[in-house]
Amino acid sequence: MKYTMRLAAGLLFAATLTAQVTSERLLNAAQEPGNWLTYSGTYQSQRYSPLDQITRENASKLKLSWVFQASSLQKFEATPLVVDGVMYLTQAPNDVVALDAKTGRKFWTYNHQLPETINVCCGAVNRGLAILGDQLFMGTVDGYLLALDATTGAVNWKTKVVEYKNGYSLTVAPLIVKGKVIVGTAGGEYGIRGFLDAYDAQTGEQAWRFYTIPGPGEPGHETWEGDSWMTGGGSAWVTGSYDPELNLVYWGIGNPAPDWNGDVRMGDNLYTDSAVALDADTGKLKWHFQFTPHDEWDWDSVQVPVLVDREFQGRMRKVILWGNRNGHFYVLDRATGEYLLGKAFVHQTWNDGLDEKGRPKTRQAAAPSIEGTKVYPGVQGGTNWYSPSYSPQTGLFYLSVWEYASTYHKNDPIYAEGHRFLGSLPRRVEGDPGYGAIRALDPETGEMEWEFRMVEVTNSGLLSTSTGVLFSGSNEGHFLALDARNGQEIWRTNLGGRAYASPITYTVDGEQQISIAAGNALFTFVLGE
């Protein structure tokens, strides 16, 4: 393969970087698998690619094409976008980079400077961009939503969404729906009151806000004792999904605050740990489903909602598949929120299963205590925010799981604006390391079809392809290709760093590429000759 230097790239630059990503293209993203137009690939968020050049037979021939090394040692949690040969990605915390998706050559970098001191729960990270027209959209750790010119990286508009000094921040990759830019706030560990916001993509003006915690007079407000709703958490830091037919936006809502001590917030604490379905035009709540009422273990439900149209219990249904941090796999009807199935996918000791409505039968004895209570799963959950994948080809749902326990301690949290609001920290259980795995579940039953064991959970998301390959990264630094039918390993290579984001696949000049971030770099592979 002959490499062509693109140095005298003035003209080529202009040509390559003109990307008109219309709303129509976003709706039909599945029809152009050569691009990766949204955080989860399409509005259905299946992270499934119809591309078929890389197969079970030849995946072991993958060879490195190019590397992008970030000038940051922060976690690389961003999923890139690819539009017509150009890759857009964020470099932690909030730089934006445009690259030639074929060679890795940089077109431009936008540098966003953060304040010197800033409170963040889990690293000054960013999970990616959204694109519409010729604009890229990014939320920043210091609370802004930015629109950048995709051809130059210049800032078109900048809207202040949250006050970072009060513990709020934006780390989520925005979701574009019908000309609006939807973002949620992070900061669940800081006693915030969470929300989802929509902004006009052209002007940056706010279109609607949905508070994840209902205010006085609103339904659900009664699930918060006293003033606890004001500092109740309910962040929304992972990107949601969209069903154009139903015109509903689906989003996963984070844990209630404070963590690990529910005494100061008696009640179910809606809509924390819930899936919410919002009218895309108004942000009004259509339905909700709460996975874990009155959570005391940090069962953030920020997972990506995976939208699937398939036969379920004998008839075609529009469902959501959800591998929850609380260790249960759920199937919901996405028109109504009806609970269809729930099934534990990891060992757990905090409940006696789910009732007929899907509500967990919580064990009193599993509550955090001053002396510490050992509970399965551990504090990072049975899974976490890592993107799952659904393959229409195998009909299986793939997720990253962690079989382990934590000892949950409890104390009296004190709230102070902009500071951590926690009921003590859980600890690992000595001598009981557990293990991680990638598991394939049958959505019909929730039963495990196979697992691929690892030392630890992988923080990486998953990607399935029409050729029956499942890609993921590992905490040991490996990039893995598995047989999606049975979990057999096809290929691995050691990238030297943890994968905190999801692999994507795309084409340039007709050639299938596969990219994954690991450590502080993004690696792109192509098939060897």
Next chain:
Amino acid sequence: MKYTMRLAAGLLFAATLTAQVTSERLLNAAQEPGNWLTYSGTYQSQRYSPLDQITRENASKLKLSWVFQASSLQKFEATPLVVDGVMYLTQAPNDVVALDAKTGRKFWTYNHQLPETINVCCGAVNRGLAILGDQLFMGTVDGYLLALDATTGAVNWKTKVVEYKNGYSLTVAPLIVKGKVIVGTAGGEYGIRGFLDAYDAQTGEQAWRFYTIPGPGEPGHETWEGDSWMTGGGSAWVTGSYDPELNLVYWGIGNPAPDWNGDVRMGDNLYTDSAVALDADTGKLKWHFQFTPHDEWDWDSVQVPVLVDREFQGRMRKVILWGNRNGHFYVLDRATGEYLLGKAFVHQTWNDGLDEKGRPKTRQAAAPSIEGTKVYPGVQGGTNWYSPSYSPQTGLFYLSVWEYASTYHKNDPIYAEGHRFLGSLPRRVEGDPGYGAIRALDPETGEMEWEFRMVEVTNSGLLSTSTGVLFSGSNEGHFLALDARNGQEIWRTNLGGRAYASPITYTVDGEQQISIAAGNALFTFVLGE
């Protein structure tokens, strides 16, 4: 290719990490090309490998085997060592890491903490390790020489070599000769008095010191006016070579201080900008050759001395090949220091050639001036410290060159211990970017056989192999395989970061591997299936 997890590695660990690198093995390093036992591969420092699996025909099939990502954003200037399947390398500034050379799996890390504030000219970097017996040796930026247990990373001994507060530091990879650990000091920009030191590898006790600037009563002292010798520079920050038959250690000596203003140090300023040949047992000077007397352009002569036994002008000779920062290529007799050949390899305007003794005919008009003097080559030189390579197979000498100019400014430097001691800073010439290249020279004539052009100079060293492949990295982030006969590109891949060190090659389980550091990571490649 099936990958075998090496997790239950207790036993394997002990077995793999027992490396008895005797003095005998170092002497005969060329006989075991599957290992890389010294900074430059062998005592001759040719960076030539007899390994023959990777050829001109198949180099385009190289695929990524594993990556090591450094937890540092400092420049990755270290060449790794490989001993019997274990790779040892330094992570900037002074961590030492032992890896499985086949998989990249980490065995151990030694962390060296530097003082919070430390003055260094060009980054808190390190160029690598030396090994003898079961001990690794490393110089530190804060001035220590350490001996580590190669099986565990534990510190066996620690000797203070220099006082970092006075501007000295150790960045060089040590050279082991006959049970002694030889290091030179960096700090030429801080008005130090440079030296080379030898320490007993077992005890860490000093064996000898050679001051690169002669003191009162010593020959050469008269080449420094007044007290200028006391702050005259003469650093030694790149590893030398060794001829066991002659029992001579060869080392390149850095620039005089202050840079860019010689008025305060009238005279030739021996042994700055010189090659020195020292008795390995005593450190006594056997001969010297000064490339640039009374240097005012920063013509550091720290280049790796490349020792070659070949026919030269009709008879077999033991020569040194030297591509000097001042822009000339030299051939010296290494028994006597006799000047045999000198030839410009880049455009230059600071001299009218060399006289019959090899002394440059310096142009007065080229001296730095208050208004600025434009001179070719630019301040980084025609080449710099980047390791060259000599291939006995092609008979060619390969080096990284830079065709460009700087404007050299002059002012009155003020000396203060531990602070920079400079005569103003040179500047790039607007509108005259120049270009970099890898060039192949015929040692018989100094004539260029071919060049491979690049945008900028490469900071990477070179590696040639018996199959006629020449490897290097580039400042644009590419790892390159060239045809050593004619400079034609065989293969490149974009590693996303500048290469500041040299590629090496080795074998594990009989399979040839090739490693290069670029950006903040080290990449290892093998042939695809």
